[in-house]
Amino acid sequence: MVEKRPYPEGQGPNGDVKRAKPSDAIAAARAKAAEIAARFAAQRATTNGASATPPPPPATAPVSDAQAKIAAMRARMAALKGEQVETKASTPEPTGPRFATTLGNRRAETPKVEAKPKSAPKAQQQQDEELENPYFDPKAAALAKGRGPRVLVFNERGKYLDQASKLRAQSRLEQIKKMLALQARRAGLDENSERGFLVQPPPDIEWWDEGILPDKNYDCIDEPDKVKINSDDSIITIYVQHPPLLKAPQDQRLVQIKPMYLTTKEQAKLRRMRRAADLKEHQAKIRLGLEPPPPPKVKRGNMMRVMGEQAIADPTAVEMLVESQIQQRHDDHVTANDDRKLTKEQEHAKLAANQEKDAQKGLYMCVFKVNTLAFGKHRFQIDNNGKQHALTGVTLFNPELNLVVVEGGAYAVNKFKKLMLHRINWQENAPPTETQAEKQASDPQWLRSLDEQGNTKDHSANKCILVFEGEIKQRSFRKWGSRVCETAGEARETLGRAKLDSLWALAKSME
CATH class of the missing domain: 1.10.287 (Helix Hairpins)
Known part of the structure; x- marks a missing residue:
């Protein structure tokens, strides 16, 4: 086993037993107390302007060991606090040391503390501080004189409870005021004047009677000739107005559910059942004599x-x-x-109604770029399909590129898109007929299918590209048409009227 370290002196199980102090220690403590007292007396005499020669130590009467210990401890306490210690050998004070005697004897030598007496004048004290402290600032000292030490300020009991109750009462009062003001506004009262509490007089004539009476009062109510009830210009008629119910905008875009298709056998079965029911009804009417027999x-x-x-x-x-x-x-x-x-007029009306219904569901725009539209057949197909599908837009002819802008309903735009991207053969070209040649006589050379030598132009590199496709809020063009633009500036100006001038740069950037 590891040997344990012994207990310090005066501690452990028998630590409460006091050690015996030799006579040499008592004498040393007594001499030390006398030396400290003499030192403080000399310092006090120097401060008061007395002679530099310290007074002889006072004669001490023989004291006991306990009195010597008390005197030594008082001297040490006076050195720490900076107070003068006056030793009274005959009548010691009844108060004992503030710490254990054993710990006091074991302390190291008391440090020297140079305490200045309280009775020193302020000027001398300030001068001494200036000499001793090189960092002393008189301005800062003057400012610090007005400062006092912080003291503890205790709040009275119930202070914050009273404040909280007052705040709650004020909040309730404000809520009551707001509620009364709201009720007054609803009732049409004016809080700032007495008129708010007065009953308003009835109007001279009610608004629903203004269309019946010629005057703005009821004075002519007893004259039947002036009351407009049975007259032609009266607002009272035999008809009842029922305003039409408008559908919500989102209901127009709902996809209609298609009916379930029946097989051939199911259709034949339903037809037999329907015809059998009609035959039975017809036979019943013949038996009752309602219809003649066929x-x-x-x-x-x-x-x-x-x-x-x-x-x-x-x-x-x-x-x-x-x-x-x-x-x-x-x-x-x-x-x-x-x-x-249906007749021709009815067919056109039905087609127009369907196209209008398609446009009400949402408008869409497509922009196509074609390298050349010199072949007259291509121009005819674009123009004819645009008019047949009730599309609005424009076809711009230009030597650099040709732009086709169409807008309309989803069904019509989709049909036109299939025409431009699939149905038309853009590499096709042929010389014009005599009628077409007469019509194209005024067209520029780049818009004809034949070159200057009379040969058919090569359209093998001709193609159509979809530049833009998307939904729009409203139409940008009022009708379908075409325009010949010799320069790019004219094309941009034409598109700028519809605020679509950016499409030209977009089409030019696409290859």
């Missing part, structure tokens, strides 16, 4: 069976009768189909 349907196959003896007696007449009935049924069928068929 004539027998005579055909070539059942002619002899239906006509019977009449067919045997005069077969030629019966055959002519059957042929006339067959022709009549065919004519009725053709007439019914013609009656169901």
Whole structure:
């Protein structure tokens, strides 16, 4: 086992036993106390301007060991606090040391403290500070004189509780004021004047009676001639106005659910069931006498069976009768189909209605770039399809490039897009006919299908590119048209009227 370290002196289990102090230690403590007292007395005499010669130490009467210890401890305390220690050998003070005697005896030598007496004049004290401290600043000292030490300030009990209760009461009062002001505004009262509490007089005439009475009052109510009730210009009529319900904008874009398609067998079954129901209803009406019975349907196959003896007696007449009935049924069928068929005006109206309905769902724009449109057939196809689909836009012809801008409904724009990107063969070219040559006589050379020598131009590198495609808020053009622009500036000016001049630079940057 490791040997334990011994306890320090005066500690451990028997540490409460006091050590015996030799007589040499007592004498040394007594001499030390006398030396300290003499030193402080000399310093005090020097401060007061007395002679530099220290007074002889006072004669000490023989004291006991306990009194000597008390005197030594008082001297040490006086040295720490800077106070003068006066030793009274005969009548020691009853108060003991403030710390244990054992620890006091074990302390090191008391450091020398040069304490200045309180009775020194202020000027001398300031001068001494200036001499001793080279960093002394009189201005800072003057400012520091007004400062006092911080003292502890304790709040009274319930101070913050009172403040909180006052704040809550003030908040409740403000809320009550706001609520009263809101109620007053709702009631139409004026808090700042007495008029808010007065009942307003009724108007001379109510607003719903202004269209019936000629004057702005009810004085002529007893005169039937002046009251506009049964007159032609009266606002009271026999009709009731029912304003139409408008659909929400988002409902216009909803995709219509297509009906479920039936197979051929299912369609035939439904047709048989529908025709059987109609036949039963028709037979019931014939039995009740509501409709006359239909004539027998005579055909070539059942002619002899239906006509019977009449067919045997005069077969030629019966055959002519059957042929006339067959022709009549065919004519009725053709007439019914013609009656169901729409006229040209009705077809155009239906097409225009469908195109308008398509445009109401949302407008779209497509911009196409074509290298050359010298072939007249290509120009005719673009112009004709644009008009047929009720599209608005413009076709710009230019020696550098040709730009086609179209806008309309989704269905129409999609059809035109298929025409430009798939249906038209842009490498095709042919000489014009005589009629086309007459029409193209005023066109510039770069817009003709033949060159200056009369040869057909090579369009093998001609192509069409989709420059832009997207949805727009409103139309930029009022109708469909075309324009010949000799320079790029004219093309930009034409597009700038519709605020689309950036499309020309975009088309030029695309290859």
